[in-house]
Amino acid sequence: MNKETTIYDIAKELGVSPTTVSRALNNHPAVNEKTKKKIFDAALESGYQSNVFAANLRNKRTYNIGVIVPRLNSSFQSSVLAGMEKVANELGFNLIISQSLESYDKEVANALSMFNSRVDGLLVSLAGDTENIDHFKPFLKKGTPLMFYDRIAEHSNSTGFTIDNIQAAQNATNHLIQQGCKRIVHVLRTLKINVYADRLKGYKYALLENDIPFRPSLVIYADLVEEAGEEIVNQILKMDPMPDGLFVSNDSCAASCIRHLKLEGIRIPEDIAVVGFNNEVISRLVEPNITTINYPGYEMGELAMKNLINQLEKPGEGMLHNTKKITLRSELIIRESSKRK
Amino acid sequence: MNKETTIYDIAKELGVSPTTVSRALNNHPAVNEKTKKKIFDAALESGYQSNVFAANLRNKRTYNIGVIVPRLNSSFQSSVLAGMEKVANELGFNLIISQSLESYDKEVANALSMFNSRVDGLLVSLAGDTENIDHFKPFLKKGTPLMFYDRIAEHSNSTGFTIDNIQAAQNATNHLIQQGCKRIVHVLRTLKINVYADRLKGYKYALLENDIPFRPSLVIYADLVEEAGEEIVNQILKMDPMPDGLFVSNDSCAASCIRHLKLEGIRIPEDIAVVGFNNEVISRLVEPNITTINYPGYEMGELAMKNLINQLEKPGEGMLHNTKKITLRSELIIRESSKRK
DNA sequence: TTGTATGCGTTATCAT
DNA sequence: ATGATAACGCATACAA
Numbered sequence: 001m002n003k004e005t006t007i008y009d010i011a012k013e014l015g016v017s018p019t020t021v022s023r024a025l026n027n028h029p030a031v032n033e034k035t036k037k038k039i040f041d042a043a044l045e046s047g048y049q050s051n052v053f054a055a056n057l058r059n060k061r062t063y064n065i066g067v068i069v070p071r072l073n074s075s076f077q078s079s080v081l082a083g084m085e086k087v088a089n090e091l092g093f094n095l096i097i098s099q100s101l102e103s104y105d106k107e108v109a110n111a112l113s114m115f116n117s118r119v120d121g122l123l124v125s126l127a128g129d130t131e132n133i134d135h136f137k138p139f140l141k142k143g144t145p146l147m148f149y150d151r152i153a154e155h156s157n158s159t160g161f162t163i164d165n166i167q168a169a170q171n172a173t174n175h176l177i178q179q180g181c182k183r184i185v186h187v188l189r190t191l192k193i194n195v196y197a198d199r200l201k202g203y204k205y206a207l208l209e210n211d212i213p214f215r216p217s218l219v220i221y222a223d224l225v226e227e228a229g230e231e232i233v234n235q236i237l238k239m240d241p242m243p244d245g246l247f248v249s250n251d252s253c254a255a256s257c258i259r260h261l262k263l264e265g266i267r268i269p270e271d272i273a274v275v276g277f278n279n280e281v282i283s284r285l286v287e288p289n290i291t292t293i294n295y296p297g298y299e300m301g302e303l304a305m306k307n308l309i310n311q312l313e314k315p316g317e318g319m320l321h322n323t324k325k326i327t328l329r330s331e332l333i334i335r336e337s338s339k340r341k
Numbered sequence: 342m343n344k345e346t347t348i349y350d351i352a353k354e355l356g357v358s359p360t361t362v363s364r365a366l367n368n369h370p371a372v373n374e375k376t377k378k379k380i381f382d383a384a385l386e387s388g389y390q391s392n393v394f395a396a397n398l399r400n401k402r403t404y405n406i407g408v409i410v411p412r413l414n415s416s417f418q419s420s421v422l423a424g425m426e427k428v429a430n431e432l433g434f435n436l437i438i439s440q441s442l443e444s445y446d447k448e449v450a451n452a453l454s455m456f457n458s459r460v461d462g463l464l465v466s467l468a469g470d471t472e473n474i475d476h477f478k479p480f481l482k483k484g485t486p487l488m489f490y491d492r493i494a495e496h497s498n499s500t501g502f503t504i505d506n507i508q509a510a511q512n513a514t515n516h517l518i519q520q521g522c523k524r525i526v527h528v529l530r531t532l533k534i535n536v537y538a539d540r541l542k543g544y545k546y547a548l549l550e551n552d553i554p555f556r557p558s559l560v561i562y563a564d565l566v567e568e569a570g571e572e573i574v575n576q577i578l579k580m581d582p583m584p585d586g587l588f589v590s591n592d593s594c595a596a597s598c599i600r601h602l603k604l605e606g607i608r609i610p611e612d613i614a615v616v617g618f619n620n621e622v623i624s625r626l627v628e629p630n631i632t633t634i635n636y637p638g639y640e641m642g643e644l645a646m647k648n649l650i651n652q653l654e655k656p657g658e659g660m661l662h663n664t665k666k667i668t669l670r671s672e673l674i675i676r677e678s679s680k681r682k
Numbered sequence: 683t684t685g686t687a688t689g690c691g692t693t694a695t696c697a698t
Numbered sequence: 699a700t701g702a703t704a705a706c707g708c709a710t711a712c713a714a
Contacts, residue, residue, distance in 0.1 A: 006690095008691080018691090018702095019693080030699060049456065055693075058692055072423040073419040255626040360685060360709080395706070396709075397690095695703085
């Protein structure tokens with residue numbers, strides 16, 4: 001391992017001081033153009049590479065943003081991350097990503113690791129297990145910007161990016177009712193996560209609005225993955241009378257349900273009308289195409305990252321520095337899986 | 342911003358030297374158990390947090406691994422990343438992720454940024470644009486482990502993780518031929534990427550094996566995204582005579598093709614038998630289910646990360662330190678989209 | 683077992 | 699416009 005070039009080496013080589021080299025390399029205005037040129041040339045020549053640690057040690061900044069996601073291999077989450085990465089990259093920040101795998105313990109460990117890595121800011125979508133967010137307190141105490149997205153901490157003071165899940169679910173359910181559905185099954189993951197709790201609320205509101213009684217037996221809790229469809233359909237088949245509407249909290253799972261319903265000879269949407277959530281690619285490819293809620297994940301990622309970095313650069317000044325909740329627009333996209341008229 | 346606790350503060354508080362504190366905190370054997378206990382307590386009490394930069398500045402290690410992917414929001418890539426993150430996390434490494442968005446220029450910029458961030462190792466899946474890999478030379482020169490996966494650099498000396506794309510495509514094509522197909526369309530992205538070049542080879546080999554002439558007009562180059570299906574189907578419809586087999590290089594695109602073929606009244610698999618690639622979730626949800634090649638992305642991510650870190654920890658000793666290519670098992674999964682008998 | 687002194691590479695302060 | 703110096707916080711060679 002040959003020693004690396006430092007500003008001292010360049011300084012010695014050119015007969016100037018390290019300070020001047022540092023200034024030149026950082027485009028400080030108060031340095032002669034000719035000197036600057038010389039220094040840049042020498043730096044290039046020698047393959048000089050700025051040592052970020054030394055710089056960080058002084059600056060107390062890392063230009064790293066941490067992101068904690070429930071899982072990386074989710075259609076929605078990877079869209080969000082793509083949006084975040086794009087913005088971060090453009091603004092000169094790196095993304096450190098870790099997954100909680102829906103486990104509170106892992107989330108705590110990841111938060112600690114992010115804290116020790118001294119990320120400049122942190123974006124989090126909470127794990128399903130998480131009931132308190134004390135593990136993020138060190139960030140707040142230190143003044144490190146912390147924001148949540150999608151699965152947000154309702155009762156914290158941190159900014160959260162969401163869609164209006166209540167309204168979205170209400171729209172979805174209302175739409176099913178308008179199509180003539182009277183017994184609508186709702187499939188969600190867990191009430192611990194705000195996202196699903198809100199959607200259940202919206203579902204209930206819509207029923208109420210239409211004088212349809214809420215039946216707890218029509219709410220199914222399931223892992224919203226492709227594999228869950230079969231079991232969900234089994235439960236539906238056992239219901240008597242059979243439901244005539246199905247509102248599933250994500251599209252992959254809705255697609256899986258549709259597939260298994262069809263295998264049982266049930267017609268979609270005639271026998272059961274189906275609505276999904278997220279507007280994943282899959283909703284446009286299965287047959288029939290799935291009515292869904294467009295959830296702008298990529299845009300949410302961009303927006304969240306922009307705001308986080310904005311707060312970083314201009315503390316206390318950013319438009320959102322004391323905003324608690326940013327709600328993105330989402331809308332119902334009606335397709336064949338629910339269209340009866 | 343209140344000043345942070347350092348080992349000096351703890352040292353002063355306890356009347357010992359900073360050295361002792363440093364040693365205690367790092368579990369150095371040569372330190373009295375009682376002293377160690379005292380120091381740990383004081384550290385906990387004061388909310389001491391080790392400064393990674395100062396440590397890195399000395400150690401010249403970051404415990405950060407860089408990953409450059411073509412895009413984050415891809416079903417395959419996010420599986421790989423999930424596998425990588427799991428292993429890295431368990432072994433105490435952070436993941437810095439950036440996307441090239443298939444652009445050579447962005448890849449170069451990202452590589453530079455990773456280099457400046459001094460990642461301990463780098464994992465790369467190349468952009469579609471990339472024709473040379475000189476931008477990774479600094480890593481090699483410095484001795485930073487560099488490995489490729491999926492889209493590997495064929496003529497470099499770096500380890501690459503792949504599946505046998507030639508064999509996989511050959512199997513897929515052979516299967517279609519066995520189902521009675523004589524005019525098989527192959528859809529791929531670009532020959533610049535080894536993955537697709539190899540698959541085209543496998544496709545050709547299978548034809549050759551079965552005395553079917555290779556017709557360049559049956560090879561379609563397209564962006565393998567959901568949106569591309571319509572245009573691909575348009576091209577197919579113009580072919581005379583109509584093809585009777587379709588081998589698409591990923592499942593989302595295959596699903597999209599199937600959808601548009603069906604909209605045109607073409608029966609799958611009777612009129613055209615279809616094979617996809619990757620064994621994405623979608624392949625099990627559309628109708629008919631898509632015959633595909635199982636590409637173990639998650640496992641590839643795990644394996645690549647394990648090997649990279651292994652090389653990091655035991656330079657020159659790892660089982661793979663001088664291996665050029667690791668090939669994972671992949672297999673043809675036959676489903677309804679191609680099954681004629 | 684513990685401590686002293688020094689270097690890691692950069693940048694901010696102050697002086698020239 | 700440039701330079702000398704100190705400080706960032708840690709870890710290690712060497713000394714005791």
